[in-house]
Amino acid sequence: MIEVRDVRKSFGDVKALKGVSFTARDAQITALLGPNGAGKTTLLRTLVGLLRRDAGSIAIDGVDPQQDPMSVRRNIGFLTDQFGLYERLSTREYLAYFGQLNGMSKPDIARRIDQVTELLGMEDIVNRRSKGFSQGQRIKVALARTLLHKPRHLLLDEPSRGLDVMSTRALRRALVLLREQGCCVIMATHVMQEVTHLCDDVIVIAQGQSVAQGTPQQLCERTGIASLEDAFVSLVGEEGIVA
Ligand SMILES: Nc1ncnc2c1ncn2[C@@H]1O[C@H](COP(=O)(O)OP(=O)(O)OP(=O)(O)O)[C@@H](O)[C@H]1O
Numbered sequence: 001m002i003e004v005r006d007v008r009k010s011f012g013d014v015k016a017l018k019g020v021s022f023t024a025r026d027a028q029i030t031a032l033l034g035p036n037g038a039g040k041t042t043l044l045r046t047l048v049g050l051l052r053r054d055a056g057s058i059a060i061d062g063v064d065p066q067q068d069p070m071s072v073r074r075n076i077g078f079l080t081d082q083f084g085l086y087e088r089l090s091t092r093e094y095l096a097y098f099g100q101l102n103g104m105s106k107p108d109i110a111r112r113i114d115q116v117t118e119l120l121g122m123e124d125i126v127n128r129r130s131k132g133f134s135q136g137q138r139i140k141v142a143l144a145r146t147l148l149h150k151p152r153h154l155l156l157d158e159p160s161r162g163l164d165v166m167s168t169r170a171l172r173r174a175l176v177l178l179r180e181q182g183c184c185v186i187m188a189t190h191v192m193q194e195v196t197h198l199c200d201d202v203i204v205i206a207q208g209q210s211v212a213q214g215t216p217q218q219l220c221e222r223t224g225i226a227s228l229e230d231a232f233v234s235l236v237g238e239e240g241i242v243a
Contacts, residue, residue: 001026002047002153002184007056009042016042017053018208024186024201026152029179031195032188033232034205040188041081043205044155047186048078060153074102077151079142079159087131091122091141094130095148102149109148116144119174121166135162147174154178156187160194172198192229202228206236 002024009017017039024030032040045051047058049065049072058065065072086094092113099109117126120140125133130141139162146154154175160168175185175198186203189195195202196216204212204219212219212235216228223231 001059001061002186003057003059004043004047005057007043007046007058008054009039009046009051010054016208017046020056020205020208020210022203022210022213024184024203026184027179027182028200029175029185029187029198030201030203031199032186032203032205033190033195034188035236038205038236039208040205041157044078044157044186044188045080047155048073048076074149075152077146077149077154079139079146079154079156081157085130085133085138085141088129090129091117091126091144094141095144098145099148104149112148112150113144116147119147119170119177120144121170136164136167139163140167143171143174147178150181152183154183154185156185158188158190160189160191192232196228204232204235211235 005021007017007020020043034040042051046053047065049069052066060072061075063072089097095113096109099112117123120143122140122144125137130138143159160171163171178185200215202214202216202219203210212222214222220226220228220231223234225231225234
């Protein structure tokens with residue numbers, strides 16, 4: 001479970017987070033919805049302890065990532081917008097390296113590489129070096145790395161960008177499986193269809209503030225609007241300004 005209370009973060013004069021609060025539960029996929037520049041990436045980076053918050057509290061299964069970053073990172077998979085692939089390593093070598101960093105045994109690593117390769121349909125690239133990989137291929141490798149150690153918490157920053165239809169479906173299947181296994185998934189996305197079909201809970205963030213949380217249906221009921229996309233626009237205002 002991830003609990004966030006009144007988290008604030010500025011970069012100089014830019015107030016990226018101005019008070020974000022929510023709870024993301026285990027065995028749920030929680031969408032983080034917000035306009036460009038709303039603070040989603042900043043929030044995710046703060047949750048894993050890559051950025052220091054200025055104020056507020058964060059508890060990941062009760063642990064503050066600022067107090068104990070290593071223990072939090074062992075239990076988290078984080079897909080960022082920067083994939084950080086090593087071009088001279090094959091996908092298999094790259095995944096094995098991260099498996100070792102996460103303290104997995106060799107047989108475990110070999111088994112999991114086979115599983116994520118099948119899950120994400122990566123058979124064609126698992127033995128290729130990543131130099132020259134397409135955007136979709138790069139994101140698959142990064143996703144595989146994120147899933148390899150079966151993290152208790154999964155934070156995904158726009159995971160389906162650049163994926164083709166088959167890969168998007170594979171990603172959704174992988175997330176549903178993780179949810180069944182009790183994983184707490186938070187996913188920043190702009191794809192409303194993904195939210196409607198996949199997500200149990202939605203956090204709406206605008207201008208650095210959390211403005212609403214609920215199931216897609218609850219957000220529609222709250223705004224009196226049938227479509228989630230229109231409800232979202234109503235909640236954040238046409239210009240991304242909180243209604
Ligand atoms: N390192 C930084 N230095 C200065 N400003 C930053 C930095 N990182 C983020 N910001 C600013 O903080 C605000 C929130 O940015 P963030 O990337 O978190 O938004 P986002 O919701 O992820 O946006 P998008 O949907 O466009 O990816 C923006 O105004 C951005 O310009």
